[in-house]
Amino acid sequence: MNPDKKSFYITTTIPYVNADPHIGFALELVQSDVIARYQRLSKDVFFSTGTDEYGQKIWEASQKEGKNVQEYVDYYAEKFLNLKETLNLSNDNFIRTTSKENIKAAQEFWRLCEAKGDIYKKIYRGLYCVGCERFITEKDLMNGFCSLHPTQKLEMVEEENYFFKLTKYKKELLEYLAGDKVIFPEWRRIEAIDFVQNGMEDFSISRNKKRFSWGIPIPGDDTQVMYVWFGAFINYISTLGWPDSKGKFEKFWQDGKTVQTAGKDMVKFQSVMWQGMLMSAGLPTTDTIVYHGFITGEGGIKMSKSLGNVINPNDIVKEYGPDALRYFLLREISSFEDSPFTMERFKEAYNSGLANGLGNLASRILTLSEKYLDKCPEIPEKSDFAEYFNFFEKFDIKQAVDHVWNKIGELDKFIQEREPFKVVKTDEEKGKVLISDMVICLYEIARMLNPIMPETNIILKKLIKENKKPEKPLFLRKD
């Protein structure tokens, strides 16, 4: 991490738009947003997210619903776009892989790799299932038949595709992966290195148009379209206007610190394949990629519609507000490992941390200050948050939030022990000093909430400055 860099770039992965947004992606968005908001306190930041809209599955899903594929992806992209408001995100751009900018960037990227001699044609030979209309991998095989169409004979089909020479970059990739802080948490690096050393092959980056055409056209060959992966990765730089508007790209990708977030199953895609592509195109690799765990249902089992344990982020925000969901995702969900999400846990955390904790503390302090102080005491210009900020530098958001709640606990204890509410009745001056101190401490807490709970950060600071107690509880206790 180069502290001299004045600009900072962060992006999420882009989800496939064949379903409603789920809570796991909300986690990735919120985590990224917190890092973006934290970095904005001292740097110029560009925070990007978007949607991946090409590919066979999307095309098939649209056909199944009897919709025009463009209408289909527009419909779903809208749902993901709406998360900005639902989760109170601060992203600077929302990039769709089907956008003109991305198509253009992907084609230019292709040309660069081609000019480098890294794209070649090869015959792909594989078992093809007519029922699925796609190639079948070993995993899908059941007794020599496709698991979904066990009565249909599989055909050995040959198709000529373009391939990307990933293996050419083996040495450079290993050097890249040897670098400090390229992957968080650190131990996931082993997985990436292992993949480069043992399993890595060149990968196909195109599909024959005869099979399906829902993809980005390949420059100079109208019989094939780009395979989803290739076109999707490009979003990370097309969102910055690459290759046309060089200003943002240079500022954030070339000269800034770059961070990507992704799920733990994405290591080889983001830390190896995409990095190899950047090397080929002669562009800087990503400085750091942070991998989060998955959100599970009760008992660590996967969420699924059939089990009825799916959590919809929109429902929670409707009832509790964005900050409550953010609080839970950031504090009760591990920053790096799998964690369960149940409504029971959510309610418990909401009541203890937000209603009884932060909300009640704000009430008790502001009631006193409104009653006994003429105005808000003078707030120091700056606070020393070195310890707190250090957690963000390590992407350990849970620890950062814990730090804030420790401060809340200390302040509650302070009030209990020093009893300013009693002191002020016997020695008014002394009581006022105590109350002023409390208000200043509360303001520091409000400041710390800036990256994690932006709405509460603003409300609380406003109440303190106006020396007013909340008219309604900040977080109403729910029973």
Next chain:
RNA sequence: GCCGACGUAGCUCAGGUAGUUAGAGCAUCUCACUCAUAAAGAGAAGGUCCCAAGUGCAACUCUUGGCGUCGGCACCA
């Protein structure tokens, strides 16, 4: 099968270059207080630190072997 992570109080998790009574938060119970959202504070209770063997004066902490959960071992993203 191979590689990796994880397995610690009812729940979610910290922790430890091995060294006296194993930590936190939530939940539970008791007491006390009233500034506050019947909130906050004090206290109690709660654990063979997955199992087994080994090495050590000493292991929850190291080694080996099991078991369990999860991810990867690419062309579904």
